[in-house]
Amino acid sequence: MLISSNTPYNLHHKLVCQVDSILRSGTCQLQGHFKLNGMYQDGDVILGGLFHVHFFTVFPDLSFRMEPERPYCEKFNMEGFQHAQTMAFAIDEINKNPNLLPNITLGYHLYDNCVMLGMAFRAAISLASGTEESFSNLNCTGPPPVVGIVGDASSTPSIAISSVLGLFRVPIVSHYATCSCLSDRKKYPSFFRTIPSDAFQVRAMVQILRHFGWTWVGLLYSDDDYGSNAAQSFQQEMQRFGHCVAFSEILPNDHNPRDIQRIMGVIQASTARVVVVFALSSFLIPLMDEVVLQNMTDRQWIASEAWATSLEYHTPRFLPFLAGTLGIAIRRGEIQGLHDYLLRLRPSNDPRNNMLRIFWENMFECSFETRGKQTDGEQFKKLCTGQEDLTTTDTSYTDVSGLRASYNVYKAVYALAHALHDLMQCQKWKGPFSGNRCADIINLKPWQLVHYLQKANFTTGFGDHVSFDKNGDALAIYDVFNWHPSSDGSITIHKIGVVNEGAATGMVLTLDEAAIYWNFETKKPQRSVCSESCPPGTRRATRKGFPVCCFDCLPCGDGEISNATDAIECTVCPDDFWSNPYNDQCVPKEVEFLSYEEPLGISLITASLLGSCFCALVMVIFALHRNTPIVRANNSELSFLLLLSLKLCFLCVLLFIGRPELWTCQLRHAVFGISFVLCISSILVKTMVVIAVFKSSRPEGKGAMKWFGATQQRCTVLILTALQMVICAVWLSTASPTPHKNNQYTRSKIVYECAIGSVAGFSMLLGYIGLLAAVSFLLAFLARNLPDNFNEAKFITFSMLIFCAVWIAFVPAYVSSPGKYAVAVEIFAILASSFGVLVAIFAPKCYIILLHPERNTKQSIMGRETQNK
Template identity: 35%
Template structure:
C-alpha cells in the first residue's frame, strides 16, 4: 500500500465533520455563502441521557412566527441583492441555514459545519483551503452568541447577531469579530431606567433571569433607580437550573409586595413561565415594564395573559417593516414550498388551522379548523400579531445588507489603494475571514448616523428603541401601540420622548397608577424614617412649628452624565 496515498486519505476524512443529521435547514448555492443560525422552533424537549447508547435527537417544538418571518426576511433580502446589478455584479450570494431550536450544541455544531463546509466534496489539495462561507448570522440569544463568538473570533471569522443585546459582547478584546444589528443592552437599561423615573414611581420590583444577559441588564437599572432617590422593593431571579424556574416564589413575592410596578428583564420563553404561575395564583393589578426580549412576543398577546399584561410598557426593537417583504410573503404556497414542513407550521400558526395527515378524517368530538392551503395572506395583513412579527425583521435585513455591502467594498478595492500591506487588496474569490471583518467594521449604510459608519468602535449599531404600550382589544387579546421612543444618539434630557395621551393603563384608565412604599405626606406633615426599611418607606408625622413644608418633593430623576 502506498503510505503517501493512505496519509492523504486520512487527511481528507479528518478535514470534515460528521454529517449534520440532527440539524434541519435549507441550503441555496452561491458564489459566496452566508451561514445562518435561527431558532425556527424556540423550545425543545430534552431526552434523558444514559450514556450507554447514542444520545437521542433533541425534539424541537414551539414554532416561532417571529423567527420564521426573520428567515423569510433573510431570503427576501438575498433575492433582492442577487437581482441588483450594482451590488456584487456577476456574483451571487448563497446560504446554509440551520434551525437551532435555541440549543447551544446545535448552534456550535452549525457553526463548525460552516467553518469546515462539510457538505462540499473536499479533495486532497483543498483540505486546508478557506471555506466558502463569508460570515455567520447568529446566534439569536446572547448566551449562545458568546459560545459562538469565542470559536469564530479565534479565527477572526465575522459573526453578526440580529438579536443578542448583552453588553459584554461589545468587548472587542474578548470578541474581536462579533457585530450586531440590535443595540447593546447598556443603552436599553438606561432607557428603561429613564422610562420608569419619568412617571415618578419610587417603589419598584425587579425580576430577571440568572444569566449574564439578565444580571448585566438589570444592574444598571437598579443603580439608576437608587441614584435618583427611588427604592427597589424586591429583586428576584428566574433560575434556569430549576424545573419550575423559581416561578412560584417569584409570583408569591410579586403578589405580596405593595409595589405596583415590576420590571422584568428576560426573554419571552422565560417570562411566560412567570405569567403562567401568575394566572394560577390569580395575580392582577401590577404594571410590568419590560426589555425588548418580550416586547413583541406574540404568545404573550393571547387573551390568557390580557388581565396581567394590559397597561404594560416595553422598549422594543425597531418597528420598521422591510419594504416589499409583505408582497414576498404573499407568494408563499404550502403545497410547493421547498421548506414545506416549516411552511405548513407557519400556515397553521397564521390561520389558526391544522393540516390533516392523509387518510385521516375529522373527529366530531374534537373538531378543528382544517387548513386547505388556499387561504390568502392578504386577509390577515391587518392582524396586529402578524404585523408585530414583521416589525422584528429589520435587524435581519440589516445584517444581510451589512455583509453584502462589505463584500462589495472588498470586491471594489483598487490595487495599490487597498487597506492591507503595501496597498494590496483582498481577492474576492479567496479572501481571508479577517479581511472581510476589516470591511464590516467600516461598512457604511444609508442610515442617519453622525459619521456615516453603521457600527461604532464596539461593533454596535445606533441605539434607538420604540416604546410600546400593551392595550386590550375587543376580542380580549393584546396589541402593542407605539407611544414614544428612546434615542441614545441625542443629548439628555431629550433622549426620551413620550406621548402620554396614547397610554392606556389597566381597566382602560388614563391616569398614571401609583407605586409608592408610603403615601406622600400632605402639607403640614413630614417624613419620619422607619428603622430597617428603605428610605422610600416612612411614616408621616406633624411638622414642628415654623418647619411646615408647603410642597411635595419630587423624585430627582436621571441626571446628565
C-alpha cells in the same frame, strides 16, 4: 487532526486528516455529519445564518451499546422561519441590485438552532468549517465556507459561538442577541448586532421610570444570560439616578410552583407598585398564571423587549391584570416586496432544502398520518408537493405588519453586503492593510471583512441609518408600547412613543401621554416611591438600614435653604443673605440700625430736641435776667458756656441715629467727647470759682481770687477742652471708627454699627471725661456746706452725682446690649447725664427767677452771712 491557525476550516466535528489517506490520495475526509435542518443557495460569496425555526430539541435516550441517534427538533416556529426567509429575500434583493456588489452573487447557508445551545453551536461550527465530504489540501486549510454569519437570535448561544469563532475573527451579526456582555470587544472582537444591547434597553426603561417618577420598583428577571446581565445593568442604572430596586427575584427555569408562590408573596408584600421584568415570554407563563389566580390587579408592569410584543398574554383571561402594561420593543420597519416573496414560497422550487419541506408539512399538515384523511386528493397533492402558492395563507409567517426581528435580519444582511462592497472598492496599493494592500475577495480572510464591517454606514429603504459603534452595537432606537383592552375582551398593542439614543442628545424619550391606558380606577399612573418627595426647604435623610429611596424629610436649619425637590443637602446662604421662613430661598438679611422712623429712634430724637430747647430756653431766661443777682452771682459767662456745651451734648445724639456712615461714625464720638469735656470743664471751673470766692471772704484767703479771674477761667476751660481735642485727633487719624456689618449678635440680621476702631482711643476719650467729672464731684462735695443761702457747690454736687451714676451704670448696660440697643443705651446715657446737669444746676435758678423774683436779691442770696453779722 491537523490544526491550522489562520482559518476555522478545520473546526467541523470528526474532521480527521488521516495520515494514511493523505499519503495515498492527498485528501482530507469528513468523518461524520450533524443532523441539521437547513436552507442553501449557491453563490460566489456565502453568508451563513442561524434562526429559531423550531422551539425544542429532542435528545434520544442513550444506551451506551450503539451509536446514539442524532438529536432532532420539534414544534415548528413560523416567526423564526420568517426570519430565515427574510435573509433569503435580502440576499435575492441584493443580487438583483446592480449598484451593490456588481458581478458578485451572494449565496447562503441557513440552519435551525432549535432554541438550544448545543444545536446552535453545532450549526455554527458547520457554517465555519463546511460540510464538504472531502477536500484536497494537505494542511487542512483554505478559505472559510461562509464569510459572515447572521445570528444567533439568543444571547447565550451568541456568547458561546462568538467565544470560539471570534478567535478566528469570523464576523457575526446578531439580529436579536441583546446581552450587554457581548459589547466586550476584547472577548468578542468580531461580534456585531443590529439590535441595541441591553445597556441601551435598560437606559430606555429607566427613562420611562424617571418620566413618571417611579423611584421604587420591583425587578424580575430570567435565569439566563439575558436576564442576569440585564438585571445587573438595570440596578446600576437605577443607582446612578438615585432610584432603588425594592426587590430582585429570579424567575426559575424549571417553573417550580413553590418558587413562583414565593415570588408572588414578595411582590404582594412590597410597597413597590411598579414591576420591571427582563425575561423571555416562556419564563413568565407560570408567574402570570399565579397573578390571575391571586387576582393581583394593583401593579404596573413594565415589559422588556423580550416579551413586550408577545401574543401569549393578549387573551381575555389576562386583560384585568396586564392591561395598561408599558413596554419597549425594537424598531419596527417595513420591507417592500417581502410579503409577496413569502407567499411565493414553495418547496418544489428547491427540493434539497429540508427546512422548506418541514415548513410546508407544518403549514398544510402533510404528514404521513394525515394524508389519508384528506378528502380532496388532488388539492392535497398540490399543497403537499408545493405546486400551489400561499395566496390565502394568514399566519405569523406571512404577517409583515410588525417587522422587528425580521427587519433586524434584513439590516444585518445589508451590513455584510455593504462591507463586502466597500472591500471590493479598494484601490490597489491604497488599501487599509499591511503594505497598503487590499483584500482579495477570492482568498478573503474573515478579519479583513471585520475591518470593513466596523465602518459600515448606510441607510435602509425604510429610512433608518445603520452603523456600528466601537463595540459593534447599533444605534439605539425603541418603540414604546402600551397594552390596551380591545372590543372583543382581548389585549391590543398601541405604540405611544419612541426612545432614541443620539450621539449628541443622549437618550431622548418622546411620549403621547394622552394615548396611554392606565388599568387603575383613577385612570392615572400609580405612585411608586418608598418615601414621598421632600419639598423645597427640606433635605433627605436616609433611614438607617434602608435603601437611599427610603428617607425622612428634615427641615433646613436657619440660614440654609433647599430650592429643589428631594435635595440631599441644604445650602448655606451667603454672608449677606438669610433663609426665608420657608427655607427655600435666600433673601437679603435685614439690616438693623437705630433709625429715625422706628419708635425708639423717634423717642430719643424727641428727648434730644427737648433737651436742646430747654437749654435754649434757659439761655434766653438768663440773658433776659443777666443783671439780676442770682445770674451775676453764678458767673454768667461760665453759665452761658455750660448751657452751650449742654446744647451740643443734646444735639450730638442726632449723630448716633440713622444708618452709620463714615463721617457720622467719626463725628459722633468726637462731638460727644468734646461737648462733654466742655461741659464738665465749665462745671469744674465753676466749682473752683465758688471755692475761691468763699476763701477770699476770709482774711487768710484774700489773694485767692487773683488766680481765678475771667482770663484764667477761659484759659482753663480752653486747655481742658483742647486736651480732649488732641485725644480725638490722634484717635481719628490712627484708627478711625468706621461703619461695620456685625453678624455676631444674630446670624439672621446684619447689625450696622460703628466700629470704634481703636479701643485705647475710645477708652482715653471716656476716661478723660470720667476724670474731669470725678474731680468736679470731689471739689463740689467738699464745698457743699459753704455758708451761702444759695450754695452753688451743692447743686454742682448733685449734678456730678447724677452724671457719674449714669455713666457708671452705662458701662455694663452698653456691653450687654445687642445691636442697635447698645447705641440706644449710649444715647440714653448722654441724655440722662445732660438732663441731670441741666436740671440740677439750672432748675433752682430758673425757679427763683421766674416764680420768686422777690428772692432774686443780693440780701436773699447772702442771707445767712448777714444774719451771722
